[in-house]
Amino acid sequence: MILKNKYKAQRLLLKIIIISAISFNITAETVHQKPHQRTALSFENLTDMSTKYTKHNSSPVNNDNYLPNPHSKAAKHTFSGTITISETEMLSIPEKILPTIVNNKYTQLFPGLNLAFFSDKDRLIPVNRDIVVAKKSESFWQLQASPGKTWSEPGDNGYSRASFPFILTSNIENESYNGIASFIYTDKKISQLHYQIVHQLSPYMIQTRFVAWGKIAASYQPEIFSNAEQLKRQFSKELKDRFSVRPWSELTDKYPAKLLAEFDSGISSDKTVSSGLIIDNTIYAKPHLTPYGNYPYPEEMRHGVWSASKSMLGMTTALRMAQKYGDGIFDLKIKDYLTVTAEHDGWDQVTFGDALNMATGIGAGSHNIQANDISDGYLAVENQTEYLAWYFSETAEEKIKYVFKNPNYPWGPNQYVRYRDRDTFTLAVALDALLKEKEGPDANIWTMMVNEVFTPIGIHHLTSNMTKEANGANPIPFMGWGLYMTMDHIAKISTLLQNEGRHKGQQILSQEKLAEALYKTEKRGLLTGRENRYGKKSYHMSLWHTPYETEPGVAISIPEMHGFGGVLIALFPNKMTGFRIGNGGYSSLGMIDTANKLKPFK
Template identity: 40%
Template sequence: MNLRSLLHIAFAVVASTALTTALCATAQAEDTIAVEQLLGTAQPGGLLANTAFLPSAAAGPAKHDFAGALRLEEITMGTSPASFKVAKVMGKDPRVFPAAKLSFFVQNGDLVPVDRDVIRLGSTPAGSSYWDVIVQPGRVWSEPGDGKWSRASFPFSLVHSIEGETHNGIATFLFNDKEVSKLRFQIVQQTAPYYIEDYFTAWGLASAHYEPGGIAQLASLKSDYGREVADRFPVADWSQLETRFGKDRLADFESAMVQDEVLVSGLVVDGTLYRKPCKSAAGPLPYCDATGFGVWSATKTLASGVALLRLAQKYGPEVFAAKVVDYVKIPAAHQGWRDVTFANLLNMASGVGFGTDKRNPNAAHDGYLEGNYSEWYEAKSVDDKVKALAKTPDFPWGPGEVMRYRDQDLFLLGVAMQSYLKSKDGKGDLWAMLEDEVYRPIGIHHAPTNRTIEQDGSKGQPMMAYGYYPTLGDIAKIASLYQNKGRFGAEQILYAPMVEKMLAGKGDRGLPTGDGNAFGAQRYFMALWNDRYDASVDCKLYIPAALGWGGNIVALMPNGMVGIRLSKNWVRNDAVSDYTGMANVANRLKPFCG
């Protein structure tokens, strides 16, 4: 573990819970934000209760339509803490809200963004802000006494294209046919960060300008949004599950995880996600089910694993044994990559990496952030990232023998899969294949993700190791596709024989990580962590799960249920990746065996 990680841990101990608790207590409660505040020049002094950004009990329909662009000016935010431990990252300021052009249209009272992908701002040379932006659907309405104005609000996330966290917020503005007010915003929730070491909240009033019209293919966008609404994963309040089964049977769902570090959690039962409240520093997070979350390395399962399983279904299982060097030129000074296969990379068993040669017992994270990790992490283009990972030395063992955690391996797998796809279809757009052939067929209409930053302005290579920003419903849909052995309706989307092997609860699948729990040793197989669990005296099995930095968990239960927990923890204690509480609850509701 490097110095940065140690500093993260030391800081998190004092910041993670106390700061969030204090901010919750100081958010001001207001029914709504006055017109004068949105038209004025005075900057806000702190957070408001999130309800101030939503329609009041007296609200009515919007008086105006909105179809055009909201052009925002850059502004230094008010923040808590007032200054950050790292003032600038790669020359950019994380306390600055970025200048942005955000286009929206209205359908059935919803304010719908035209661009739902990562909007690159801070990751470009322009401006002083560090942040890129993702925008999600909100609402339009009118309030009594607002005169000529209608109101709008929408959720958004501050992100950065080389990282994987989200800083989630809500914004509101007034509008009519010709003009808009300033944009009032606040950032009230986040997943675990990396370079920005502070847990922070922020607020501000940004100057805005309205540019009506200019939305191409508006009818098509509205039609697609209608299908998106129809395809939303069913979500119900956790209290309904308590009514159905009783509170006692649902107790300790998050295990020993500190509650102030849990953002949201839930359990998929019989095709419905029963969700607990979505926490933030200013009350329940508005638009929680429309918000994308930075799940970090859960991307490995939700994207990379899905992509390789789709290629196997489409072109045959031979892809698992395909050699990486046949599809990617790796400028390494050794032969360690010669026999590495696609499956080796998904198993994080390339036989290449930093760290010690000790393997009995193994330590999965041995060497993880060592060597030139920062050089690779900050490299912008796909070529520069491949050159950086090529500097990794060999281990004394070969591929497929020892599991060592490496983001570089999963990124390289993405590059190799894209090249493999191009050899088959002549295009080689891996993320488009995921969107067109997996995500959209199961009802995911937008899949924002980080990509490499290329000088020629092209879209870049999807990161695949982290950087996917799914909603809770998206996570439930992908997890349910796994649980259904890759089938959706009448269509077999993923390669079923491998999915069945990945979900098989018994047998020592995969490689030992050196970690474990009270029930036994943990293993890793095809982008899934497998924790031991004794459901009863005669029912001893493994439960596979996707895990992401900060305590993000997607657990695939043997009874078909899915446990989800999103968190913001930096301290890698036992609770961070412990999902025995989820397993206990699921096993109580429907026993795993018999």
């Protein structure tokens, strides 16, 4: 009897264990299926209007919080309308953005403006893809939004969620402060806009490299855009036209690690936003690093490439016009297209080609030709007041007035290269005048480049700083700096140059003058006063030429484009292109060595 009761007790205990285990599994599964609760950018965080962000109760978060999470589903609502955001003081690290005022505008203020978007499937698409300028704003900044995403999450109480990338910049400089913004929405309303600015390239006037964050009161005006279907088709074509972007790890899987190890040698990883190789219409890119994780929209990330604009826009515009009107345009004289008001005769023999070479013989530097430093006089203290007056001038007429106030050197044009943004801008105005002479007063070089070069090679929504002209006159791109480029833009123009100016059988750029620029002819540029272990560096037609030896005694030259701070684009003889976007300078030999090892130069 005791034994029988013992067996009953054991069976009862086993049953309790089984039931408990089942209950535990159900509970565990239930916990696993419980709606995901965000700890950052939560529903409460996005909708709480009472709590003001301060440096003590908030900070930037990991960039992943601006993307869908594993629990996300399709958006519950269609978005179509205009977001109005108010001008708001930014929280930043460091606490103050210095100087606090530039050109009578406040650098700590996020601009107040209107941003129109519509959704297509899971994409949030800006109606205006250009740089948006706030009207009557006290903020120093302008904003350009790029396509983002829409989705929904279980913890958002029936709302949908969206995020989009953007840059802050100004029309004076070419800095690019990359950020992300997020909000939740229904058919009729949206939450506050939360944002963080997580990386930037080198500024000139702004003394502080900063990250920033905050929340902005926002309102939503639903609207059906009459051109929405057209914009959807255009965006679909834009995606189709893009080069494939593959992770750098695919190269490390394909090639021995030692061949790729030195690619970014000489540059600190924290000074690099992104770098990679363009091979056969494919971009192999390293992660886009920021202090808060990888940038969540790497293909939309825009970079102010500073003086790489001299090549990407200045040289390509001259080459396009040479293809249209003949290579002789390089020998045209500036004085025949612009009214020269200089009190000297230094401009009498200066040609379009001299301006592209920055060898006009005009400038306020020293007359020391023994050292022959390309940067002599560029930012000389005695030249600062005049330089800044030119720099801040808004119209082409005002800028040209200051160009012609510069003295001339005793040696004349095409003798020594001296780095001068003003030479490239002067070329831009002269090229625009030539185009108007050929095609009428309404012709404009930027419009010509968009229609005849950028669009045909598959570039969409490339933007640039421009002059601000009165009465709605067409502006002129600065051309010496000012382009805001994605990886795809860089890849497309580089590939056009690598393909001798041809695209799908059409000769878009002058083949002969491009060959000269790339040192594929006997013509060579002027020495810069700089060198590496292989020899002396030179400059020609906006390209820096770095000497290199493929093997002992076999010398070649690598054409490079440089942008202030650390933008580098290098065109290799094996048709590969290397690029690095960052703040770490122009060390390129590791990149050149890597490309030569992957496919030896000939």
